[in-house]
Amino acid sequence: MNTAATPEAVRRKVSRRLLPPLFVMFVLSFLDRTNVALVKSHLATDVGIDAAAFGLGAGIFFVGYAVLGVPSNLVLHRFGARRWLALLMLVWGLLSCAMGLVDGPGSFYALRFLLGAAEAGFFPGVILYITYWFPAEDRGKATGMFQSAVAFASIVGNPVGGYLLGLHGLGGLEGWKWMFILEGAPTVVVALAVPWLLTDRPEQARWLTPAERTLLCERIAADVPDERQRVPATVGSVITDSKVLRLMFVYFAIQIGVYGVTFWLPALVGRIDGLGDVGIGFASALPWVFALLGVLVLPWLSDRTGNRRGPLRLALLLTVGGLVGGVLLPPVPAVAALCVAAFGFLGAQPVFWTVPPTILSGAQMAGTIALISGFGNLGGFLGPYVMGAVESGTGSGADGLWVVAAVVAAGAVVVTGFRWAGMRGRPGAGEQDGRPAETSDAESGTEATA
Missing domain, CATH: 1.20.1250.20 (MFS general substrate transporter like domains)
Known part of the structure; x- marks a missing residue:
């Protein structure tokens, strides 16, 4: 094997290539699902959505989210991540823009439910996607970099949303409509680029050398859990x-x-x-x-x-x-x-x-x-x-x-x-929970797989 293909070099290359677009996608996802919190009073004044209706509409997002997550992830696993995630992103971006058309509780409930259904496959899909690209020993850091988007979006979301609300009256539209439209539009634009930004599997990555692809595929395959550890397949x-x-x-x-x-x-x-x-x-x-x-x-x-x-x-x-x-x-x-x-x-x-x-x-x-x-x-x-x-x-x-x-x-x-x-730790990782890692792995009857 080419000596240049080291685990650290491959990890850096994969991280630089895949984590930035995934981070941006999650920032947009989080803003599109949570920006509704900024317009509670505006919806009450302009379209008659009272506190009870607002609470139901805000929460009904998670009903759609819970219902469609599993079939969405199975589709992603079967047909690949880049096109499926791009399609999901395009749909929820358009739905986020459409929130500017809300004219009462009924349309509010419907759009929030559909938004949750469209976003349902994104987060679990990316978590699955990370397992395709990062060996177990790097997976926590990679997932952490991806999920840091939540904190970033929470820090910048209110100031950005507040600025967009200040566009009230521009073009004859209320500020809350501009907020939904202008925060949904970047999602649509990024969705169109996703098929070129992501690669489905390591073996398809032309931006890795043959030696790097082989090394990464071998490390990912080595992380498949032992049959004795695995949950039955049915x-x-x-x-x-x-x-x-x-x-x-x-x-x-x-x-x-x-x-x-x-x-x-x-x-x-x-x-x-x-x-x-x-x-x-x-x-x-x-x-x-x-x-x-x-x-x-x-x-x-x-x-x-x-x-x-x-x-x-x-x-x-x-x-x-x-x-x-x-x-x-x-x-x-x-x-x-x-x-x-x-x-x-x-x-x-x-x-x-x-x-x-x-x-x-x-x-x-x-x-x-x-x-x-x-x-x-x-x-x-x-x-x-x-x-x-x-x-x-x-x-x-x-x-x-x-x-x-x-x-x-x-x-x-x-x-x-x-x-x-x-x-409880890999062999050689030192004492964990007061005992050597080797001891706890031996007690479990299997080798550490993560």
């Missing part, structure tokens, strides 16, 4: 397997934490005395700066040690601690506590997505990743509902964080039970 076996069910619950717990913080943060920042509009904007963005750190630091730690369980459990415990601090502390230190929670819940996600490939492969992995993602994102629907219901019953929005914190804590307990191969 649909019934997958959806009833205890490992898959635990993964579904843990991802649901992570998403509940995300939306609990997102729901409570504006009210908490509003309680801080002496903040003007600029100060409120900076305070609201601060947790997402820490989230960006989490999504880079925790996956790096996980990849470096080969330990998935420890960093994932740490991330969930940090989220719990931050949520509790958000309830108990005065406003300023409470915001600091939510920064800790954000570090945890966003850092947890790329580490979490390194786990399914340790027990799944092929079309089975494609469908199950989407199943986990769809179920977990129901937290986006239930999280705000639970927070609102608890506030209605107790009169305090902070009380809802106790419920959210309890669910996340339960997720941390479940993670403690992840004891299959690859959860």
Whole structure:
């Protein structure tokens, strides 16, 4: 083999080629699904969408998201990522632009549901796509770089959206219509370029040398889980397997934490005395700066040690601690506590997505990743509902964080039970969880696969 084809050189080349377009695609996806939060009052004034209708419409996105994720990922696995992701992106970009045509609750519900259905295949599709291109030891960092788009979009989304709302009256259109149109349009443009920006599989990458393609394909093939570790292949076996069910619950717990913080943060920042509009904007963005750190630091730690369980459990415990601090502390230190929670819940996600490939492969992995993602994102629907219901019953929005914190804590307990191969470190990676990594792998009866 050509000595120039080293794992590090191939990793850098693949990262430089694929991660930037995936990052941009996720930024646009996140903005197109969340920009509706900026126009709640405008929709109420202009088209009669009251708070209850707005809440239902905002949440119904996740119903469409949950329904179509699995078939979308199976199509991607069968026919390739670049054309399928481009098609999904084109459709949701046009739907995002069409949000400017909302004229009442009915059209609002329909467009939000369709937007969720169109975006359903994007995130689990990219998670699957990353497994095609990055060996297990690099997968956490790659997923973390991709998911850092969430923090970036959250930091820049409000200022950009606020500027576009300021175009009110231009061309006779309300500012909220301009926001939907001008944030959806770049998605359409990028979608047209995606087939040229992405490559379906390593063996098709002309931008890698033959030696580099061979090395990468060999490393990816070596990561396929041992037969003894793999979930049985039938649909019934997958959806009833205890490992898959635990993964579904843990991802649901992570998403509940995300939306609990997102729901409570504006009210908490509003309680801080002496903040003007600029100060409120900076305070609201601060947790997402820490989230960006989490999504880079925790996956790096996980990849470096080969330990998935420890960093994932740490991330969930940090989220719990931050949520509790958000309830108990005065406003300023409470915001600091939510920064800790954000570090945890966003850092947890790329580490979490390194786990399914340790027990799944092929079309089975494609469908199950989407199943986990769809179920977990129901937290986006239930999280705000639970927070609102608890506030209605107790009169305090902070009380809802106790419920959210309890669910996340339960997720941390479940993670403690992840004891299959690859959860506690690679041989030679050093002590993990107080014992040598070799010991825990021997106890599992298999070699580490992640």
